[in-house]
Amino acid sequence: MTAARHTRIALSVAALLALAGCAAPDMDAAMRDASALAAPVAGQATAQLAREQTQRDAAAKLAGELLAKPLTADGAVALALANSPAFQAALADRWGELAAARQRGLPGGVSFSFERLREGSDLELGRLLSVGLFDLLTLPRRARVAQVEADQVRVRMAASIVEQASAARRAWIDAVAAHEIETYATQVKDAAEASAELARRMQQVGNFTKLQAARQHLFYADASSRLAAARQAAVATRESLVRQLGLTDAQSRELKLPARLTDLPASPKSPEEVSIAFAAQRLDMRIARLELEAAGRARGLDLASHLVDAELGARRDTHFAGSGAKSTTRGWELDLRLPLFDWGATRKAALDARTLAAIQRHEAVLRAAGSQARERYAAYRAAYDIAQHQRKELVPLRKTISDENLLRYNGMLIGVFELLADARDQISGVIAAIESQRDFWHADAALASTLIGRPQAGAESSPSKREGPATGAEDKH
Template sequence: MSPRIAALAALLALAGCATVDMDQHVAAVNQDAAAFTGGQLALARTEAERTRQQAAANRLLAAPLGQAEAVQLALLNSPAVQATLAQHWADAAGAAQQARLANPVFGFERMRGGGELEIARTLSFGLFELLTLPARAALADQRIAAARLQLTAGVVDQATQVRQAWVRAVAARQSLAYARQVADSAEVSAELARRMQAVGNWNRLTRARQQLFYADATTQLALAQQAELAAREQLVRLLGLTGTQAARLTLPERLPDLPAEPLAPQALGTAALDTRLDVRLARTRYDAAARAQGLERVASVIDAELAARSDTAWGHGARQSPRGWALGLRLPLFDWGGARRDAMTAQTLAAANALEAARRAAESELREGYAAYRSAWDVARHWQDEVVPLRRLMQEENLLRYNAMLIGVFELLQDAREQVRSVSAALDAQQRFWLADAALQAALVGRPLAPNPAVAAPALAGGSDAQAH
């Protein structure tokens, strides 16, 4: 093999070294976010792959959808997830393109004059690009790694949104069931009050109080129905369901039971802060900025172009074929690149401070997320173990008093309504816990969310008694 051919082969090998294997990127995301994806994340690029994903989604829809199954369904079915994967592919391919050599330029000249004909052929390429190719390839790898971490963060965000939307949808369904119980109790009370007034046992004021409670319960039922529909549709959107699929979606009757014990603070693993996605992403961006700054220090001052030239001239009965090479240098006469170097220095400094800020914020976010999680567990457990049993005990005692004719039917109905209210408040506390749990799981991998979304705080146990009288 001639030296020219060997050199050309080496250039082609170097120029094509930067590639993007999307399957490897998806596998890396499934590994980094295994607790969120369960290894189910995949990019459907063919009709056959989309068909397989739809079949898997239909199998999940055939049974009541749990929280983990909801995340799997979103990964398999949501066009938003597929759009995120495709956009990452485009971003990673763009980063890989920066590590490729620009195509060489072929020049052809034909000159005739004085009875002579001259043909010149040149093949030129950027010498500086060739010399810095290894450094630019390493920079492209860092940018691709940053894009992969960003993809992982996006998938974790979407999975967390699905988890919280599932909690809200199931809780809204439970709340609607309790709202129906209150409305039914109020309707019975209002009808009984009407009959008692008709026979002259009650006055209009007493009946109006019962009728007003019934009207309020009916309003609360309508609001609960709308809240349940809104929560369900939010989940439908995050799952990417079609109208037909949405009609098949069924949810569990109730939220999961509270864990017997909350996570211990040691489970946060504060020593593993450097493995969080936000810290890893900030470090990758800093490394890329530092490497780019090193390249820019040279590129801002000088640029070179190397060309191989072959001429053929005919004239005066002779043919000449001189060959050689040419080197072109960009002279820094007007721009010495100071502004470009300052910009790169500033970007590196900003990336370094962003890395330190991410590390400091990570510790605070973990403490805040765990505090919200633990507080929500304590409150939910208090309602479940203390308030609701006390309300149930009061209801049982009042039933005995009613059987002994010590209280009337309206007092018994009122007590039943208070029992339902306490259970509803306990449900609110349980919902807040599972939302905080999803937020904490996201914070552990470096994607913190608001630990307590807008959920009404549970009412005091005796608050509705004061309102009823």
């Protein structure tokens, strides 16, 4: 077999490899993998990049179905993943990263050069077809590096789904809790208004001192301001949910929220259950490990490609003499780059720095993961215990006191002001229970995000830092 035939075969193989790698990355398969990784937080909801009109129509249909009834927490997650333009933009960015990773694993192109030289009546045509020899030799290794980078993109895609799902769930919790608190704040204000009006009338007939009436009016003024704040919080949290879900103005008018938050679970998650989930799910560990693997695989390859370059080409020259004679010259060329002035010291330092940074980031994630999980689980248990204490102990006790005070009022042992003050206390206790329930669901979302390796997606303030309508000073009679 001649050298020219060997060259043609090699070039044909290179061309076939290049054509075989021209297919675009399978974004749908990547999205399925990412959704499976994010399932512990996103649940049954799946994410999809809407690239075609049929996909956008399906998303609009899903939004209509979810908005036709009161929106649940899981429904909010599904709606945010399907309807939010900001989330679609994030997925499009990940698609670009996936395509770039795949591109880095493909063989380089084939170069073709053409020459036309004339000397007097003589004409010479030169043709050169060349391919990067080092590029072909390193193709399997570059393909493995590209696969690791593509895996990184899939995990980051899952992290984007987790962050979107967590943000939607927290926005839903805030909106529902704020609406529920507004309802009870209205009842507090109504009770305070009735008490203030009764005090004003009793003062007019001389049965109430000016100080006693002023105290009742002060509580009414305070309850009115707290109701205004509760209404503003309800509007703000609802609009925050609208933005998180990516709703249009028409869709936002269709949004209906349930009257109350989801009930607490019968029992909290056990440490063993959390430990198993923690060991299996952490996305940040996967990202750090893949980054370290990619840095290790690419280190020698990047340094060698910077220092060495070689091109192998097949050449064919045709000479046309002025007399009409024609001759053809065939052969091959090998071009080598010699690093006479740059032996890669700076490049090696940069690659060493990248590898060292990947090692330290991986170690930092490993060390911080356990602490984050313990902190979030402690906050989760504290929030659960507080919420349960409010629901099972404080609220029933306040109701018992209210029932007893009603009996004492019917027996003319206490007056109407004591009865109204007790009603306000009971309503304020219910508001505190709603806030503790809201804090628990925040802590639950934060724990789920932390277990899957996105702690910043679920970080919330401590359950003890709650603000709610106070009962105010009372003048007992």
